[in-house]
Amino acid sequence: MPSSLAQRATALHRLAVVTLLGFASGLPLALTGQAMQAWLTTDGIDIATIGFLSLVGLPYTFKFLWAPLMDRFELPVLGRRRGWLVLTQLGLAGVLFLLSTTSPSASIRAFALLAVLVAFVSASQDVVIDAYRTDLLEHRERGLGASLNVMGYRLAMILSGGIALIWTDPGQGGGWTWPEVYRFMAGLMAVLAVLSALALPRLKTAPRQSTLARNDLVGFVAVLAAVAVGVFLTDRFGAVLAQALFGGLLAASSMAPTLQTRWLELAVLMMGLVFTLPLAGWAARAARFETLLGGLRSYFAQRGAAAFLLFIVLYKLGDAFAGSLMTPFLLKAMAFGSAEVGVVNKLIGLWLTIAGAVVGGALMLRLGLWRALLVFGALQMASNLGFWWLAVNGKGVMPGLLIPAFDWGFVHLAQPTPVDGGLLMVVAFENISGGMGTAAFVAFLMSLCNQRFTATQYALLSAFAAVGRVWVGPLAGVLAESIGWPSFFVLSTVLAAPALVMLVWLRDSVRALEVDPATAGATDD
Structure with missing residues (x-):
């Protein structure tokens, strides 16, 4: 006992x-996300610039490059x-x-x-x-x-x-x-x-890795140098190349000059990635960055590894697209007050996300990993249509609430705050479904990792998961100004569908991850 x-x-x-x-x-x-967007919005920074500043999150998509050092040292x-x-x-x-x-x-x-x-x-x-x-x-x-x-x-x-x-x-x-x-x-x-x-607490970990520390340090420096070369060449020649390839097409359109500039900047960014990532991979192999290469080899040795990476990018893509400019949408386009957005989208909404995550974790015990990903993903996709409805119908369509003034010491409302009923409904659905989807998604990522390379592999997987959240920002800002908010949210809903189709195709591979593998390890740390 x-x-x-x-x-x-x-x-x-x-x-x-x-x-x-x-x-x-x-x-x-x-x-570096929504709070920063609110700061930029109140400081008068334009929407397209705020969209491009979502690129400050780039390290989240490249963290697998230095994660091996945290596995090794x-x-x-x-x-x-x-x-x-x-x-x-x-x-x-x-x-x-x-x-x-x-x-x-x-x-x-x-x-x-x-x-x-x-x-x-x-x-x-x-x-x-x-x-x-x-x-x-x-x-x-x-x-x-x-x-x-x-x-x-x-x-x-x-x-x-x-x-x-x-x-x-x-x-x-x-x-x-x-x-x-x-x-x-x-x-x-x-x-x-x-x-x-x-x-x-102290951990149970796998045995120490046998790779040479010098090789890992040299490999990391080589990868950094390759990235620096890629960034330099993109900065030096990218704009000229983008103008030569796409400038004439954009100039012939009816698009405003500022938006043409944004599309060209986006083209430069994409071309830079296409050049820099293969260069970094070549540098890692040439310098024998073994902890990185060993972690990647271990991951890709499992069934469905490449398909899993594509699924990871797609699963949260629609959700990330809809949420990438949520704060400017609510504050500027919908003209909700800062306190109203804080109460509904952040306080009430995030508590509902927590409830969704806890309920999702409990439901996973019955549903299993594959069915949880499918059901919760479908709910995530449907929730994006709520913001389309809000953009089309505006404020005041549904009865709202009045949040009374309060003072909890660390936070207070000086006066009663009206809360729009439509905003509350849309945010509630989006946050509950998003919390459920995130709980299943995190469990899925953990199931894919080999303990010897946990930092490297999870960093790789979560970097792919961050692709939507980070990279859609520039495109989202340009599209929101180009096509308008209602069409923007319809597009975000469409972008969520391919992941669900792919999940059906990956059914057997995902269900294989639900089997508890034999574990071993000596104490460490």
């Missing part, structure tokens, strides 16, 4: 840690996972403080560079968190663990998104400025670093 109680206590500790780490992961993501005192985690969290505290001292309207380039640095350190933190969570949880705990991870993640976004929007509303909230919000978040990241150092 005492042994059973000890096992339960240990399992509860693991799940509590996963929730805390989800919070740590979600906090900086919102600060162990920092002193705290060990391989915890050491990197504390280091990245302290780094986030410092960079967020620097960002709080920079004005977007006065120096948009410096602001963007610091935001990229926040995303880089945040992506590095995610590499460690994802690997630690995957190594920590037992196979039977992954569905519930994924749900609790999403819960912690969304709680952080309630704070850095919803509550921050209320704090910055001059009439309703606390009258905070965005720099003050970012300084507060920097202090909170420092507190999380202390908790990570003290509260995280």
